[in-house]
Amino acid sequence: MSNYQDQLDMALVRSKFPALSKDWAFFDNAGGSQTLQGAIDRVVEFLTHRDVQIGGSYEISQMAAEALMDGRIAAQTLVNAARPEEIVFGPSTTVLAQTLAAAMRSQFVPGDEIIVTHADHESNIGPWERLREIGVVIKVWPFHRETMRLRLEDLEPLMGPRTKLVCVHHVSNILGYVNPVEDIARFVHDRGALICVDAVAYAPHRAIDVQAWDVDYYIFSLYKCYGPHMAIMYGKYDLLAGLDGLYHYFYGKDKVPGKLEPGNPNYELAYSTTAVVDYIQSLAPNAAQRDARAALEAGFEQIAMQERVLTDKLLDWLRSRNDCRIIGDDSNPDNMRVPTIAFRFDGRNSGEVARAMDDYKVAIRFGDFHSRRLAELLDQTHDGGVLRVSMVHYNTVAEIDRLTSALTRILGQEMAA
Structure with missing residues (x-):
C-alpha cells in the first residue's frame, strides 16, 4: 500500500470541534457530523x-x-x-x-x-x-x-x-x-x-x-x-x-x-x-486576501485534498481483503467519490461487526441508511445490511489505522470462533 499522510493541520482542524476531544473515532458522519464550536x-x-x-x-x-x-x-x-x-x-x-x-x-x-x-x-x-x-x-x-x-x-x-x-x-x-x-x-x-x-x-x-x-x-x-x-x-x-x-x-x-x-x-x-x-473559508490559503465565495471554494479544495487521502487509504485496505465486497464503484478517478464507503464481509452479519466496533470506540453504522429501495435493488438487506464508514475532513489517517486494526481483530476473532 502507498504511504498516506494528512493534508491539513489536523490539530488545528480538530480543535474547532469539541466532540473530537472524546475517545471515540467518528466514522458515521453521513448520519451527522460533529458540530463546530463556532x-x-x-x-x-x-x-x-x-x-x-x-x-x-x-x-x-x-x-x-x-x-x-x-x-x-x-x-x-x-x-x-x-x-x-x-x-x-x-x-x-x-x-x-x-x-x-x-x-x-x-x-x-x-x-x-x-x-x-x-x-x-x-x-x-x-x-x-x-x-x-x-x-x-x-x-x-x-x-x-x-x-x-x-x-x-x-x-x-x-x-x-x-x-x-x-x-x-x-x-x-x-x-x-x-x-x-x-x-x-x-x-x-x-x-x-x-x-x-x-x-x-x-x-x-x-x-x-x-x-x-x-x-x-x-x-x-x-x-x-x-x-x-x-x-x-x-x-x-x-x-x-x-x-x-x-x-x-x-x-x-x-x-x-x-x-x-x-x-x-x-x-x-x-x-x-x-x-x-x-x-470553511478559514481553511483557504490566504483566506483574508480572497472574497467570501472564493475563500469558500478554496476551503473546500483543502477539504477535498484531505478526504481523497482518507478515501483512497480505506479503499486500498478493503480491496486488499479477499473476504470484502465494496458496494458500488471501488475506484476514485479524479476524486469523484466522497469518503462515504459501504461494504460487507463474506459470511459476516454487518450488525454484529458494527456493534463489536463499539468496544473499540470506533463509531460506524450498518443497515440501509434510509436508502432502502437502493439496498433492496442491490440485494443488500440481508444479515444487517451493509457496513458504512463515512468520513469528513477532520478524520485522520491515524484514525483509519485504528478502524482497520479493530476490524482485523474482530474478523479474526469471528474466524477463530
Missing part, C-alpha cells in the same frame, strides 16, 4: 442576547432579524445563490422535501409526471410518491446495476410533454459517487422539466454552485455539514414565488421565503450557518 457559540450568543421575535421596532428585535438575515446571506454564499431570499430554512432535508412537494401541489394536474430514482434517499422519493393521490404519475429512472450509475440514456425514454419534475441525488449515501448534476440539469431543462436535487451526502465535501449547475431546487442538512440540527433548501426566486404558501393566508405568494417557513425558522440555528461558512 456554530455552538452563535447559538448561545443568539439565545443570550437576541432571543426575541423578529419584526418588532425595538433594538433587540432588529438584532434578531439581522442574525436571521446573516444566516441567509451565509447560506447564499455556501450554495452560491443569486440572493438570500432564495434560501429556505427547515428542520431537516426530509421536512423541506415534504414542504416543497406540498407547496407544488397546485402546479400538478392528473396525468402530470414526476421522475424519481430508487437510488435516492427516501427523503427525495416519499414526498413525491404521495402526489399519486392527486393523479400525478410517478416514474422511476432505472439504476444501472452493472455500472452502478444513473445514465441519461435510461432517463431519456421516460421524459415526455407531461414530465414536470425530475428528482435525483447528488451523491448516494451508500455508493458515494458524485453524480454530474450540471449535465443532468441541462438534460432535464432541455426537455422542459424542473430538477430537485438531494445534496445531503455532497454538501460537507465539495463546494456547491447552484447557479453554475442551473439546478432549480437543492436541499441538504446543515447537521451533516458541521452545524446544528437544521437544513437548507435553495430554490430559484421565481420558482419559490410561484409556490403555494404554507404559512398564514396573509403571507402572499410573493412573500419569499417566509411563506415556506410556517411558524418562522429556528433563528439561532439559522444564525449558526455564519460560523459554518466562516470555518
